[in-house]
Amino acid sequence: MRRAVCPGSYDPITNGHLDIIGRASKLYDEVYVTVMINKSKKGLFTVDERIDLIRQVTSEFGNVRVESFHGLLVDYCKQRDIPAIVKGLRAVSDFDYELQMAQMNNGLTGVETLFVPTNPTYSFLSSSLVKEVAAWGGDVSHLLPDAVFDALSRRLREQ
Numbered sequence: 452m453r454r455a456v457c458p459g460s461y462d463p464i465t466n467g468h469l470d471i472i473g474r475a476s477k478l479y480d481e482v483y484v485t486v487m488i489n490k491s492k493k494g495l496f497t498v499d500e501r502i503d504l505i506r507q508v509t510s511e512f513g514n515v516r517v518e519s520f521h522g523l524l525v526d527y528c529k530q531r532d533i534p535a536i537v538k539g540l541r542a543v544s545d546f547d548y549e550l551q552m553a554q555m556n557n558g559l560t561g562v563e564t565l566f567v568p569t570n571p572t573y574s575f576l577s578s579s580l581v582k583e584v585a586a587w588g589g590d591v592s593h594l595l596p597d598a599v600f601d602a603l604s605r606r607l608r609e610q
Contacts, residue, residue, distance in 0.1 A: 452481060453479045454479060454533045455475055455481075455482055455483070455534075455537045456482070456483040456484075456485050456524070457472050457475055457482060457483070457485070457536075457538075458485045458520075458536065458538075459485075460486065461486050461501050461505055461578070462495055462582075463495070463501065463581070464501070464504055464505050464595075465573070465576050466595060467539065467576040467577075468539070469509070469596060470570050471537065471538075471569065476514050476515055479535070481516065482512070482514060482515045483517075483531065483533060484515055484517045485517075485519065485520050486502055486518070487519075487520060488520065496602070500602070501519075507598045508596040525560040525562050528560065533562070534561075534563060535563050535564070535565055536553070536563070536564045536565070537564075537567060539566075540566050540568055540569060541569045542574065546566070573594075581594055581595065585603055591603070
């Protein structure tokens, strides 16, 4: 069985993330979408909320599992016998950072990283940018799955 992981913070998941996950789901038998936990960062959504949203918007793929993990991604991969990491690249600046991570991960455990170029429609998109624009009242509805946009709108009204 061919397995891959799409790691990220997904705070929140965007249409750009969803595009990469969907494309990976066509290439692999199982795709693990893993919410990586960084205790030094406070997210807008809790890890459990992110997992729930990701499960909702990836349910159509049928071969996607959603989990969280705290620690090294390569340890997560070793525990689940996952030989590949799939990462979306938006720009050359992403490549510089991700190449270093890929080389480190491969050196540690032999896990391969596959880089998938982002759909040009989403090449500027990041969760941080979406949250900032939404917090200032900008329309981000076209950048997020409907369920995520609704959750983001509710969360920002609560603050």
